[in-house]
Amino acid sequence: MNKDHWKLWEVFLRSKNGLSHKHVGSLHAADAEMAIQNARDVYTRRSEGISIWVVPSESITASAPDEKEPLFAPSDDKVYRHPTFYDIPDDVEHM
Amino acid sequence: MGTNVSLEENFQTYVDGENKIEPKDWMPEKYRKTLIRQISQHAHSEIIGMQPEANWITRAPSLRAKLILLAKVQDEAGHGLYLYSAAETLGESREKMISDLQSGKAKYSSIFNYPTPSWADMGTIGWLVDGAAIQNQVMLTRTSYGPYARAMVKICKEESFHQRQGYEVVMKLAQGTPEQKAMAQESLNRWWWPSLMMFGPSDDESPNSAQSMKWKIKRKSNDTLRQEFVDKTVPQVEYLGLTVPDADLKWNEARGHYDFGVINWDEFYDVIQGNGPCNKERIAHHVEAHEEGAWVREAANAFAQKQAQRKKNTGAAA
Numbered sequence: 001m002n003k004d005h006w007k008l009w010e011v012f013l014r015s016k017n018g019l020s021h022k023h024v025g026s027l028h029a030a031d032a033e034m035a036i037q038n039a040r041d042v043y044t045r046r047s048e049g050i051s052i053w054v055v056p057s058e059s060i061t062a063s064a065p066d067e068k069e070p071l072f073a074p075s076d077d078k079v080y081r082h083p084t085f086y087d088i089p090d091d092v093e094h095m
Numbered sequence: 096m097g098t099n100v101s102l103e104e105n106f107q108t109y110v111d112g113e114n115k116i117e118p119k120d121w122m123p124e125k126y127r128k129t130l131i132r133q134i135s136q137h138a139h140s141e142i143i144g145m146q147p148e149a150n151w152i153t154r155a156p157s158l159r160a161k162l163i164l165l166a167k168v169q170d171e172a173g174h175g176l177y178l179y180s181a182a183e184t185l186g187e188s189r190e191k192m193i194s195d196l197q198s199g200k201a202k203y204s205s206i207f208n209y210p211t212p213s214w215a216d217m218g219t220i221g222w223l224v225d226g227a228a229i230q231n232q233v234m235l236t237r238t239s240y241g242p243y244a245r246a247m248v249k250i251c252k253e254e255s256f257h258q259r260q261g262y263e264v265v266m267k268l269a270q271g272t273p274e275q276k277a278m279a280q281e282s283l284n285r286w287w288w289p290s291l292m293m294f295g296p297s298d299d300e301s302p303n304s305a306q307s308m309k310w311k312i313k314r315k316s317n318d319t320l321r322q323e324f325v326d327k328t329v330p331q332v333e334y335l336g337l338t339v340p341d342a343d344l345k346w347n348e349a350r351g352h353y354d355f356g357v358i359n360w361d362e363f364y365d366v367i368q369g370n371g372p373c374n375k376e377r378i379a380h381h382v383e384a385h386e387e388g389a390w391v392r393e394a395a396n397a398f399a400q401k402q403a404q405r406k407k408n409t410g411a412a413a
Binding site for chain 1: 184
């Protein structure tokens, strides 16, 4: 690898307290601290965040797209997990 | 082969259903290649586009104007970085993209090969060049590739500032002394046609467009976008009391659009081929800046290694 190559980081921002951090993109940096500095310049020029997380892209393990079926399909046929599955008379309030 | 066909068919059905493609999803190799070419070209345009404007940072006419111009040029750097990141999700490395730009293998928007000899150009670029870019980029917020679409949403929010600050610069000149107004007109004369060329060749001369439309990478044709831009911009020119440098420009009641003159495509292809007024200068400057920055990238790596080593040693001692 090139000696001037910086590794890739994923950037997550919390826009305000009360909300969770959200992925906004990625960038290159030599280490975590510099990744935070770069993220500040690249992703928060207009008050988009009050807190930054940076994670080395190589540290993220993602589910594979072709596992979509076995992973997520089983929950599609469990309609009884949703409140609308149950018929409650309109006369019953606060439910 | 049979499997391949059905994969491609599934992909098309998925895209037709207005679903977004994400980095790890299966995609036709040509879709990937097209996107890498388009997104990296878009990123290069943002980065090279910093040069014509940076030309005026040290000579901005007021502190206010200087702050605004600095912020705008910094945004262009940011836009380039969002786009490089989006292209990297397709498996293209940053180093490869930069080297393709510098070797001339990758292109960038021809408009940035024109010089900026006048302060009025800082206004005209924001107004027309960013305006034309917005026309294209608003469409691209709905492009089928997720990371590209998301980068576009962020970019469009920021471009609006670019266009408005540009219009303000031109407006101040247009409403100033006769000399200032002449400056604004002279600048408009130079940038009008190259701005119309930004949308690319006419539809019948644009062979890749049909496939890109089918894959919903593009959602409007070059000529449609160009017409929308002309229709929006002409009234803005009139408001300033300036004149569009096109004798054939005329409102067409029947079409509900402006008719406009024939674009000089020879000039367009000539600039793409590298013969524009500033092509060589733009790339030479990029190479120079990149090479002069090499020691910074190396030093940052060395520092990072040292910090990591120190942390490890402290950890071992404790």
